[in-house]
Amino acid sequence: MTLNPPPPPSQPTTPHSPPNRRVLIVGNYCHDVLIQNGSVVAETLGGAASFISNVLDSSSVSCELVSKVGRDFRYEVTHSPIVVPEKVTTVFEAYFDLGIDVIGHADRVLKRVSACDPILPSDIPDSRFDFGMAVGVGGEILPETLEKMVEICDVVAVDIQALIRVFDPVDGSVKLVDLRESGFFHILHRIGYLKASSDEALFMDVEQMKHMCCVVVTNGEKGCRIYHKDDETMVPPFVAKQVDPTGAGDSYLGGLVVGLVEGLAVPDAALLGNFFGSITVEHIGQPKFDLMMLQRVKEEVQRRKKQRNLSINHKNDQEEFHARLTPARFSCVDSPVQTELLVNGLSCDR
Ligand SMILES: Nc1ncnc2c1ncn2[C@@H]1O[C@H](COP(=O)(O)OP(=O)(O)OP(=O)(O)O)[C@@H](O)[C@H]1O
Numbered sequence: 001m002t003l004n005p006p007p008p009p010s011q012p013t014t015p016h017s018p019p020n021r022r023v024l025i026v027g028n029y030c031h032d033v034l035i036q037n038g039s040v041v042a043e044t045l046g047g048a049a050s051f052i053s054n055v056l057d058s059s060s061v062s063c064e065l066v067s068k069v070g071r072d073f074r075y076e077v078t079h080s081p082i083v084v085p086e087k088v089t090t091v092f093e094a095y096f097d098l099g100i101d102v103i104g105h106a107d108r109v110l111k112r113v114s115a116c117d118p119i120l121p122s123d124i125p126d127s128r129f130d131f132g133m134a135v136g137v138g139g140e141i142l143p144e145t146l147e148k149m150v151e152i153c154d155v156v157a158v159d160i161q162a163l164i165r166v167f168d169p170v171d172g173s174v175k176l177v178d179l180r181e182s183g184f185f186h187i188l189h190r191i192g193y194l195k196a197s198s199d200e201a202l203f204m205d206v207e208q209m210k211h212m213c214c215v216v217v218t219n220g221e222k223g224c225r226i227y228h229k230d231d232e233t234m235v236p237p238f239v240a241k242q243v244d245p246t247g248a249g250d251s252y253l254g255g256l257v258v259g260l261v262e263g264l265a266v267p268d269a270a271l272l273g274n275f276f277g278s279i280t281v282e283h284i285g286q287p288k289f290d291l292m293m294l295q296r297v298k299e300e301v302q303r304r305k306k307q308r309n310l311s312i313n314h315k316n317d318q319e320e321f322h323a324r325l326t327p328a329r330f331s332c333v334d335s336p337v338q339t340e341l342l343v344n345g346l347s348c349d350r
């Protein structure tokens with residue numbers, strides 16, 4: 001089945017001088033506090049922007065990141081955030097033993113216990129970008145912020161969590177509102193990609209949205225589905241031993257965008273998303289990707305592109321791409337810090 005998605009970002013002009021494929025990532029970093037049986041199990045750097053830039057940086061895709069943190073921000077990051085001295089960094093507590101939350105999310109109950117400032121249009125550079133990613137976690141993306149993004153970026157990908165989250169005024173519990181009531185709906189015909197988890201997809205009309213943009217719905221260990229106009233494609237998962245689901249959707253989106261800027265077709269880019277999502281669930285916090293693994297992935301992406309250019313694809317060609325990526329996962333090793341955390345770590349079987 002062929003998908004006819006929004007145009008990908010600009011392609012190389014000569015084999016030796018790749019163009020500047022700049023990606024703009026907009027969303028706040030946060031502190032993630034993982035809680036199980038009443039105790040803090042881990043405190044990690046969070047925020048979709050941090051997981052996504054980890055995937056893009058590791059894949060040598062140049063990106064610029066706009067994020068706000070408070071004076072208490074304690075992580076050394078490649079892309080410096082804007083520090084708001086009178087504020088504290090956004091904090092999410094993730095409770096792994098409170099059962100199913102109000103939105104039917106069985107993994108964890110999320111509470112936003114503090115929130116840094118929103119990201120304003122004036123915080124975003126005035127330059128042009130090939131690809132924009134609106135990936136807020138705590139309500140920091142405003143309609144006018146997204147409007148500026150669609151003006152300066154050729155294609156914009158949006159994580160629905162940036163648009164539909166609302167926060168309980170008493171305890172900060174995350175709730176979702178219908179996309180039509182989110183205050184962003186009027187801009188959505190101008191975006192290229194909308195990503196939602198299967199829980200979040202219940203808060204939009206996929207049948208309606210797939211005529212406005214390419215919709216990707218992730219479904220944990222089952223992989224993901226792509227909807228665009230009259231096409232629907234299932235993209236298979238990779239087998240993983242889940243330890244902590246945090247950031248899986250973010251790394252997925254990072255992998256998808258890496259695939260798109262590299263010039264892969266949407267289903268292949270989504271397979272790369274599944275690949276990075278599956279590695280992320282095996283770690284607490286940010287995964288540190290193995291260099292050999294990244295090199296293999298790069299080679300497979302180039303091979304896949306060549307195949308496409310020569311039009312030598314056949315019906316089951318994604319199976320082959322999947323089969324060639326699968327062994328690359330096994331060259332991935334944990335850093336000592338992560339291994340130590342895993343010993344006391346979470347295990348969240350779905
Ligand atoms: N247990 C798993 N095994 C294999 N792959 C997984 C697993 N969980 C997630 N993934 C991969 O990561 C992708 C995103 O996961 P998921 O659907 O849980 O997103 P999400 O709910 O947005 O994640 P989060 O909010 O935790 O960041 C999936 O489509 C899948 O490819």
Ligand SMILES: O[C@H]1[C@H](O)[C@@H](O)[C@H](O)[C@@H](O)[C@H]1O
Nearest residue numbers: 032046047048092137247250
């Ligand atoms: O760090 C995580 C991550 O970015 C998730 O995508 C988001 O759902 C959580 O709110 C956040 O704490």
